Amino acid sequence: MARILVTGGAGYVGSVCSAELATRGHRVVVIDNLSAGHRHAVPPSAAFYEGDIGDTELLRHVVGAHGIDAVFHFAAKALIPESVTDPAPFFRVNVVSAFAMLEVLRACGVKKLVFSSTAAVYGIPTATPIDEEAAKLPANSYGDSKLAFERILASYASAYGFSVVAFRYFNASGAAGSLGEDHRPETHIIPLLLDVASGDRPEFTIYGDDYPTPDGTCLRDYVHVLDIARAHVLALDRMDCPGFSAYNIGTGKSYSVLEVCATVSEVTGRHIPLRRSGRRLGDPAVLCADPGKLVRQLGWAPQNSGLRNIVETAWSHRRSLAPSAAMEGAVECEVDA
Numbered sequence: 001m002a003r004i005l006v007t008g009g010a011g012y013v014g015s016v017c018s019a020e021l022a023t024r025g026h027r028v029v030v031i032d033n034l035s036a037g038h039r040h041a042v043p044p045s046a047a048f049y050e051g052d053i054g055d056t057e058l059l060r061h062v063v064g065a066h067g068i069d070a071v072f073h074f075a076a077k078a079l080i081p082e083s084v085t086d087p088a089p090f091f092r093v094n095v096v097s098a099f100a101m102l103e104v105l106r107a108c109g110v111k112k113l114v115f116s117s118t119a120a121v122y123g124i125p126t127a128t129p130i131d132e133e134a135a136k137l138p139a140n141s142y143g144d145s146k147l148a149f150e151r152i153l154a155s156y157a158s159a160y161g162f163s164v165v166a167f168r169y170f171n172a173s174g175a176a177g178s179l180g181e182d183h184r185p186e187t188h189i190i191p192l193l194l195d196v197a198s199g200d201r202p203e204f205t206i207y208g209d210d211y212p213t214p215d216g217t218c219l220r221d222y223v224h225v226l227d228i229a230r231a232h233v234l235a236l237d238r239m240d241c242p243g244f245s246a247y248n249i250g251t252g253k254s255y256s257v258l259e260v261c262a263t264v265s266e267v268t269g270r271h272i273p274l275r276r277s278g279r280r281l282g283d284p285a286v287l288c289a290d291p292g293k294l295v296r297q298l299g300w301a302p303q304n305s306g307l308r309n310i311v312e313t314a315w316s317h318r319r320s321l322a323p324s325a326a327m328e329g330a331v332e333c334e335v336d337a
């Protein structure tokens with residue numbers, strides 16, 4: 001049993017990981033400022049602190065009070081389009097505040113950290129599938145900020161003996177029961193399509209249908225959020241030695257935008273009106289992971305990432321979105337004054 005601090009544990013991926021850790025008997029402590037997350041998504045057994053990762057006093061308190069062994073760092077600003085028009089908050093949260101947190105961890109002797117990085121660190125790939133050695137040339141400030149923090153972590157591993165795993169997620173998707181994607185605003189394809197299926201949006205816009213792909217629309221690698229959570233659990237078992245390792249989390253199989261639209265239509269039984277628009281700047285034709293390193297070194301195998309299962313679980317979560325009883329029994333924590 002480990003005592004894990006989960007930053008951003010009220011968000012989409014962080015909440016599913018927190019639940020998975022709790023199910024496996026670990027003690028979970030969540031810090032989240034609820035800027036994008038939902039209090040009811042935090043597992044009832046977890047201790048919860050509403051606060052910012054840049055709040056060093058809070059961090060020091062939480063790490064000391066709970067005897068934290070390792071940190072799973074999900075908290076971030078993560079909307080790519082926003083990072084293009086307004087990069088400052090991305091560098092502030094994803095680099096400056098994250099660095100402040102890291103310094104508290106160093107001072108407290110907590111040296112195990114799993115970091116949610118992203119495929120956006122690769123930018124526009126020159127070859128596919130993408131392995132971890134591919135060039136890192138982010139095409140937006142979000143990717144820049146994530147790569148900057150990866151590099152800080154690599155330095156901390158070599159100089160201060162930190163044990164760090166950086167997971168570069170491709171398209172996180174699907175739901176785990178009552179825990180799923182609920183971003184506001186939403187920018188991800190599957191929840192947007194489910195909005196259309198539910199009648200909450202009139203149509204779905206396809207940005208570009210003249211890419212060099214079989215049906216002309218972009219290809220992306222979708223990985224179920226539960227498979228992401230399980231990679232984190234596997235990482236935890238391998239964090240006894242200092243060092244920095246980066247792993248892609250993707251399946252190695254990609255689907256086109258039109259294939260995703262068709263699957264959503266099939267699963268929901270609803271017609272999805274489509275509107276075709278021009279390409280968006282910086283959207284690569286194909287983004288597909290080579291997950292070989294994760295499979296070989298951590299023994300990871302995606303068990304939930306078939307597109308149909310992803311859409312079915314996301315649809316079932318979408319239909320359940322209602323005031324939740326998950327708050328009941330939750331452990332509320334406050335900082336000692």
Ligand SMILES: NC(=O)c1ccc[n+]([C@@H]2O[C@H](COP(=O)([O-])OP(=O)(O)OC[C@H]3O[C@@H](n4cnc5c(N)ncnc54)[C@H](O)[C@@H]3O)[C@@H](O)[C@H]2O)c1
Pocket residue numbers: 007008009010011012013014031032033034035036037038051052053054073074075076077078093097116117118119168169170171172173183
């Ligand atoms: N969802 C994806 O497809 C995807 C892909 C690649 C990487 N990632 C990375 O995975 C992580 C989780 O993504 P997500 O989709 O769950 O995002 P999310 O927005 O649902 O979750 C992020 C959580 O962090 C919290 N947060 C943000 N800034 C904070 C701060 N300064 N202090 C405390 N809490 C703060 C938010 O309230 C939210 O609950 C992020 O780091 C993101 O960059 C996600």
